Amino acid sequence: MTDLNAMNPTADARPQGDCRRLRVAHVSLTLKTGGLERILADFARLHDRSAYEMEFIALRQTGRFADEIRNQGCPVHALNSTNRWSDVRQLRALFTERKIDVVHTHNTYPHLYATVAARLAGVPVVLQTRHGQRAGHGLKSRLLYRAATQLADRVVAVSDDAAGLCLNVDRLPAAKVQRIWNGIDAEQFSWQQPASIPHAISVARLSAEKDFPTLLRAAAIVREAVPEFRLTIVGDGAERASLEDLTKSLGLAGTVCFAGEQANVPRFLAESAFFVTSTLTEGISLTLLEAMAVGRAIVATAVGGNPEIVDARNTGLLVPPASPHELADALLAMCRHPERWENWGRAGRERVLTHFTANRMVTDYERLYDDLLKESGRRTTKESALSSATL
Numbered sequence: 001m002t003d004l005n006a007m008n009p010t011a012d013a014r015p016q017g018d019c020r021r022l023r024v025a026h027v028s029l030t031l032k033t034g035g036l037e038r039i040l041a042d043f044a045r046l047h048d049r050s051a052y053e054m055e056f057i058a059l060r061q062t063g064r065f066a067d068e069i070r071n072q073g074c075p076v077h078a079l080n081s082t083n084r085w086s087d088v089r090q091l092r093a094l095f096t097e098r099k100i101d102v103v104h105t106h107n108t109y110p111h112l113y114a115t116v117a118a119r120l121a122g123v124p125v126v127l128q129t130r131h132g133q134r135a136g137h138g139l140k141s142r143l144l145y146r147a148a149t150q151l152a153d154r155v156v157a158v159s160d161d162a163a164g165l166c167l168n169v170d171r172l173p174a175a176k177v178q179r180i181w182n183g184i185d186a187e188q189f190s191w192q193q194p195a196s197i198p199h200a201i202s203v204a205r206l207s208a209e210k211d212f213p214t215l216l217r218a219a220a221i222v223r224e225a226v227p228e229f230r231l232t233i234v235g236d237g238a239e240r241a242s243l244e245d246l247t248k249s250l251g252l253a254g255t256v257c258f259a260g261e262q263a264n265v266p267r268f269l270a271e272s273a274f275f276v277t278s279t280l281t282e283g284i285s286l287t288l289l290e291a292m293a294v295g296r297a298i299v300a301t302a303v304g305g306n307p308e309i310v311d312a313r314n315t316g317l318l319v320p321p322a323s324p325h326e327l328a329d330a331l332l333a334m335c336r337h338p339e340r341w342e343n344w345g346r347a348g349r350e351r352v353l354t355h356f357t358a359n360r361m362v363t364d365y366e367r368l369y370d371d372l373l374k375e376s377g378r379r380t381t382k383e384s385a386l387s388s389a390t391l
Contacts, residue, residue: 021053024102024369025095027114031056031076032063034205035286036106036131039182041065042358044072046185048366055098059087059110084113091117102369105152107131108145115148125372127154130162131182132283132304146170153372156365158182158284159305178368181308182284183361186352189293192270194342198335199230200299201272203265203287204279206237211301213246214324215278220250221328226335229255231276234268236261269294273341274334280321282306289356292348297341299330309356315348 024047031037040056045068047054056069057077066076077094081087091114095103102125103118105111111128118126128149149155149172156178157163163179166172200219204210212233222229233243233256240258247256262268265287269275275291275298282288282304289309292298298316300306310316317330334340 021049021051022101022369022373023053023055023099024104025055025057025098025100026104026106027057027059027091027110028106029059029109030061030063031058031066031069031078032061033065035182037063037065038286039131039358039361040106041068041072042183042185043362043365044069044074046359046362048363052366052369055100057091057094057114059113087113088117088120092121095121095123101125101373102127104129104365104369108141111152112144112148115151119151124376125369126152127156127368127372128152129156129158129180130166130283131158132162132281142170149176152176153375154178154368156180156368159308161304161308162283180361180364180368181305181356182286182289183356183358184286184289184293184352185358186293186349186356189266189269189290191295191346191349192266194296194345195271195273196338197228197230197273198226198338199232199271199273200276200331200334201232201234201268201274201291201296202276202278203234203268203291204277206233206235206239206243208239209280210239211278211280211322212239212243214322214327215276216243216246216250216252216256217324218278218327218331219256220252221324222331222335223252223255225332229331229335231256232259232268232272233257234259234262234265265290266294269296272296273338274299274316274345276327276331277301277306278321278327279303279306284309284356289352292345293352295342295345295349297334297344298348299327299334301327309351311347311351315344315351 026040044054055075059079062078069076079090095118100123103114103123105114105128115126155166155176157166160179163177166177219231269291275296277300279301284305298310300310300318301321302318303321307318310318312318319326319330
């Protein structure tokens with residue numbers, strides 16, 4: 001691949017005695033709400049401040065996560081542009097003005113435009129994180145994605161499943177793909193004793209890909225065999241009205257509760273006995289990790305990164321997607337074996353603490369930033385500091 005940095009006079013290496021911290025710019029579509037935005041807030045809170053300066057750029061709306069990031073002392077830039085080429089121009093100017101060392105894009109749209117802008121600005125290192133399914137599957141979308149990826153130094157997949165898509169669907173070379181699991185701040189989710197009744201909880205955006213109709217139809221089957229079964233759904237979205245209508249038509253008004261979007265999700269998790277998700281697609285589900293951190297046994301569809309999180313028969317049960325009867329069978333098995341609720345919940349929490357913490361995630365990315373800077377011929381902060389100390 002052509003070395004665009006070598007062709008750009010702004011990409012000269014940092015002077016030997018320059019010990020300033022590395023500047024990393026995270027670029028996302030919004031900083032409004034969602035799992036990705038939560039991850040960015042974790043970067044702001046947990047990064048190594050002695051080595052890195054983190055900046056955050058939202059191409060569109062900002063919201064509460066932008067406030068959280070600012071409260072950590074990290075700059076937030078909102079472009080609020082409606083023109084993609086204006087995005088490129090603004091991003092190029094911002095990267096140049098801020099002397100950015102690493103541009104880290106999140107998901108497809110930021111990758112397409114911020115990667116081009118970064119190369120035009122002479123940024124030494126560019127990487128993209130693929131958090132879930134790539135947006136857009138038409139020929140034009142695929143060509144644009146592959147072109148932008150040629151300009152990136154690394155594509156990070158958040159699960160082995162996503163890495164497989166990068167290799168087998170996007171046809172990326174193996175040397176360009178790396179897997180780093182997402183993580184959560186487990187300290188915010190303390191162990192809670194599970195409820196004493198078969199009370200399931202599901203936490204997700206109420207959108208089509210989460211396939212709540214399958215969960216509701218499974219709940220109707222379970223309720224017939226276990227009348228005391230209850231299901232709480234935490235979240236909101238475009239599908240809520242149709243899901244409430246389906247709940248009524250299935251006669252589940254006294255069984256299913258729609259709690260809406262909630263700021264204090266741990267409280268709702270603490271009131272449940274086990275967690276269930278019927279999603280059709282997933283990267284690494286933060287809500288699934290949060291439920292396990294609280295100590296909840298899991299019933300989940302075997303899609304995306306879910307099988308990498310759930311240790312089947314030790315922390316939960318996995319079922320095929322879009323199958324109400326198989327999901328109902330798993331829920332019935334959970335209802336009929338209450339001893340699993342605590343045993344599997346404790347094993348699940350231990351799994352999160354071992355493999356899926358935000359601290360581990362941020363540290364893995366920081367190590368990758370340094371590795372890519374070395375490959376680009378640039379000095380890392382630690383190397384510059386050591387060189388300066390020996391002068």
